[in-house]
Amino acid sequence: MFKKDFSPGAKSKVKSSAQRGIRAKVIEQYPLLEPHIDDILPKKEQLDLVKIPDRVSLYCLGSTPLFWQHMDDPIIPHLTLVHKYPWCFTRIRIDRGAIRFVLSGATLMVPGLTSPGGRLPGDADAGEEYGNGGKDVEAGEVVVVDAEGKEHACLIGVLKMGTKEMREKKKGVGIENGHYVGDGLWKLDLS
Amino acid sequence: MAEVDARPPKDVVYCGVCTLPPEYCEYGGTTKKCEDWLEKNHPSLHERLHDSTAAAATQLSELSVDAQKRAEKDAQKKAAKAEAQEARASEKRAASKVIIKRVERNKRKYVTEVSGLEGFGLDLKKIAKEFGKKFATGSSVTKTSSGGEEITVQGDVSDDILDWLLEHHEEIPEDNIEQVEDKKKKGGAAPPAV
Secondary structure, three states: OOOOOOOHHHHHHHHHHHHHHHHHHHHOOOOOHHHHHHHOOOOOOEEEEEEEHHHHOEEEEEEEEEEEEOOOOOOOOOOHHHHHHHHHHEEEEEOOHHHHHHHHOOOOOOOHHHHHOOOOOOOOHHHHHHHHHOOOOOOOOOOEEEEEOOOOOEEEEEEOOOHHHHHHOOOOOEEEEEEEOOOHHHHOOOO | OOHHHHOOOOOOOOOOOOHHHHHHHHHOOHHHHHHHHHHOOOHHHHHHHHHOOHHHHHHHHOOHHHHHHHHHHHHHHHHHHHHHHHHHHHHHHHHHHHHEEEEEEOOOEEEEEEEOOOHHOOOHHHHHHHHHHHHHHEEEEEEOOOEEEEEEEEOHHHHHHHHHHHOOOOOHHHHHHEEEEEOEEEEOOOOOOO
8 A cells, every 4th residue: 555655744633532433442452452552652642644645644643653544444553563463463473485575565375374384373383473372363463573583573464365264265465555664664764 | 361461561563664563674676775784783683684584484485485585576576675765865865956936026025936856755835834934924835837846935034045945954965955046147146236
């Protein structure tokens, strides 16, 4: 989605009532973030809303981007936030071969997840980190994508296909239009 | 899980060259530079990432030989591209000139037009706002007939702009700034008798 560099549009302040709504929505969507919500979205601070192309709005605090949202799609955290609190999100992992494609903005394809280097919740070897409590992740949910052999996440986006289906089909599109490290949103300078 | 959740946020180091987390630098196209930066600023991290060549080798060997080759080729191509882009940018920087032009508007009234700032990667809109604040005059970004954009500041402030640019934007060499009088006469020569 942010493959091209872009410049931020108008910046406006978020009403405190709207701010409360965002806060509630974030907690609802990412319940594990709740213990940290006061660090991420302090109650008293003034949130800013920055409009960026393609009808995406970006919520930021001062000059740190926090969350972005495309129209009324789910609120998605910025990757800097994910890097800080990686354990609060549903995570999957891709194999090494897929990293370079992801980092150049390609759509994430399922084979990168089902191959030996990839991890999906429900895999026998998923371990605690990628297990998601043994539950499958449905299409439409937000997942953080880690990479094999790397510490930090490289992509975040909305699943196009449930993980169960992925394991059966082993091909097709996994995540489209995500936010990856090094894309336009990542490089965005808000100061 | 309850205790785990109270973990403090992770401290993440980002590369000063390509802004990615250092472990992803190899995909950024400026690998060499990133490595140097990391060695200088975070030696311990550098050691972990780059000196463990054995570990890297085992990781890479998981990929097929074919894929490895392709990845390498791709990386090379990317690096070359990034380098070329940088070279072009610096060339452009050296070639571009900032022209401060004083235009007579109405006998003793002047406007000052500043063009060429975009060649140094400056945001015209922001600079215009700065000028307006500094000189307490109207200052705006206007389109020129040739299609570009320039900053128009009301009043004769060409000398002040020169000083301000030298002070606040040291990336612009003094030789690349030119002061132009009216439309025909060049160089900061004596102003014409009014």
